[in-house]
Amino acid sequence: MISCEKFYQSLLENNISFFTGVPDSLLKNICAYITDHAPSNNHIIAANEGAAVGLAIGYHLATGKIPMVYLQNSGFGNTINPLLSIVDPEVYQIPMVLMIGWRGEPGVKDEPQHKKQGRVNQALLQAMEIPYNILDHDSQQALLSIKEAAHRAVLNRGPYALLIRKGIFEKYQLQKDDKLDFPLTREMAVKIVVDHLDPRDAVISTTGMTSRELFEYRDFLNQGHDNDFLTIGGMGHTSQIALGIALQKNDRQIFCLDGDGSVIMHMGSLAVIGTQGIGNFKHIILNNGVHDSVGGQPTAGLKVDFCGIAKANGYQFVQMVETAKQLNAEMQTLKKVRGPALLEIKVKRGARENLGRPTTTPVENKERFMNFLKN
Numbered sequence: 001m002i003s004c005e006k007f008y009q010s011l012l013e014n015n016i017s018f019f020t021g022v023p024d025s026l027l028k029n030i031c032a033y034i035t036d037h038a039p040s041n042n043h044i045i046a047a048n049e050g051a052a053v054g055l056a057i058g059y060h061l062a063t064g065k066i067p068m069v070y071l072q073n074s075g076f077g078n079t080i081n082p083l084l085s086i087v088d089p090e091v092y093q094i095p096m097v098l099m100i101g102w103r104g105e106p107g108v109k110d111e112p113q114h115k116k117q118g119r120v121n122q123a124l125l126q127a128m129e130i131p132y133n134i135l136d137h138d139s140q141q142a143l144l145s146i147k148e149a150a151h152r153a154v155l156n157r158g159p160y161a162l163l164i165r166k167g168i169f170e171k172y173q174l175q176k177d178d179k180l181d182f183p184l185t186r187e188m189a190v191k192i193v194v195d196h197l198d199p200r201d202a203v204i205s206t207t208g209m210t211s212r213e214l215f216e217y218r219d220f221l222n223q224g225h226d227n228d229f230l231t232i233g234g235m236g237h238t239s240q241i242a243l244g245i246a247l248q249k250n251d252r253q254i255f256c257l258d259g260d261g262s263v264i265m266h267m268g269s270l271a272v273i274g275t276q277g278i279g280n281f282k283h284i285i286l287n288n289g290v291h292d293s294v295g296g297q298p299t300a301g302l303k304v305d306f307c308g309i310a311k312a313n314g315y316q317f318v319q320m321v322e323t324a325k326q327l328n329a330e331m332q333t334l335k336k337v338r339g340p341a342l343l344e345i346k347v348k349r350g351a352r353e354n355l356g357r358p359t360t361t362p363v364e365n366k367e368r369f370m371n372f373l374k375n
């Protein structure tokens, strides 16, 4: 196992002291260590992985030093544009170290949305001509890899990647934890929302635990899963999937169950929703202020005014709630008002220990959902 302290110290010794990225459960411990130890202007949790590369470029331009960008491999796609068209040795030659959580590594059990990404991960890096090293439990090798990464990033004048295997960092408990408490859990909020829905209403739910909680509640109610499209991958795109449906199915109410991290990831989508003026688009943001599904790292969610942002983007109705009573009342309103409409629900972080995962395959989910939309 690799000690987070030693790993971090080695990064500093190798002139890497700026960190930005989107969190990942595989990198949870090292990210928590960075959060506690890096000065706040040297650790920024970015809106998305491409934006993290942007921040890293800016840091290099301002300091001449090597930034580190961390991400789950799901988000690698978001980095491809700035990596190939700015950072690359054939363009601006920006030295940079990428720390990539390797979900779906061949031979390691993982969810369907991670399998292909995990399998093609190395080939993707190779196609982009990004040199890389794989880190496993070997602590000595990890420290050598950091040295090599810093050296090669400078030498090649471009990115160098560290591909991180599952479970290689020792446990580190985050100390800086400004927990805000709200009466509802996300799961309680999901249940209340579902209880208000009509049989013809469609739900598009976001990546992570929200979809898992929705799935389990539908099971509990014996309702089947036909009404729900679970956005198990493609974090941040839930609202546009919902909009794509709402534009074609204007005889139905389309409910988008989103997360604060997910909305922030592609916040420009709100402008498109607002200006499309789609009456049946009903957006619900479950705002816990963290990336709860991958370890609870903070988002800007509780510092921004989602209702104000949505309103300014042309949403016709916006409302924020915190209690079950308010949520029950506002769900009645949300169903009646003309959209695009937003209901923000502030919820506490955390989930049930024994929360399960969808037991149907993505294709089954898609086919049942498409059939449901047809009828």
Ligand SMILES: Cc1ncc(C[n+]2csc(CCOP(=O)(O)OP(=O)(O)O)c2C)c(N)n1
Binding pocket: 022, 023, 024, 072, 074, 075, 076, 078, 186, 206, 207, 208, 209, 210, 233, 234, 235, 258, 259, 260, 261, 262, 263, 288, 290, 291, 292, 293, 294, 299
């Ligand atoms: C593009 C991309 N980046 C990162 C991830 C890893 N990931 C999965 S869920 C999640 C957190 C989602 O946060 P939020 O939308 O606030 O929902 P919460 O988990 O707090 O309910 C992250 C970062 C991913 N799946 N895809």
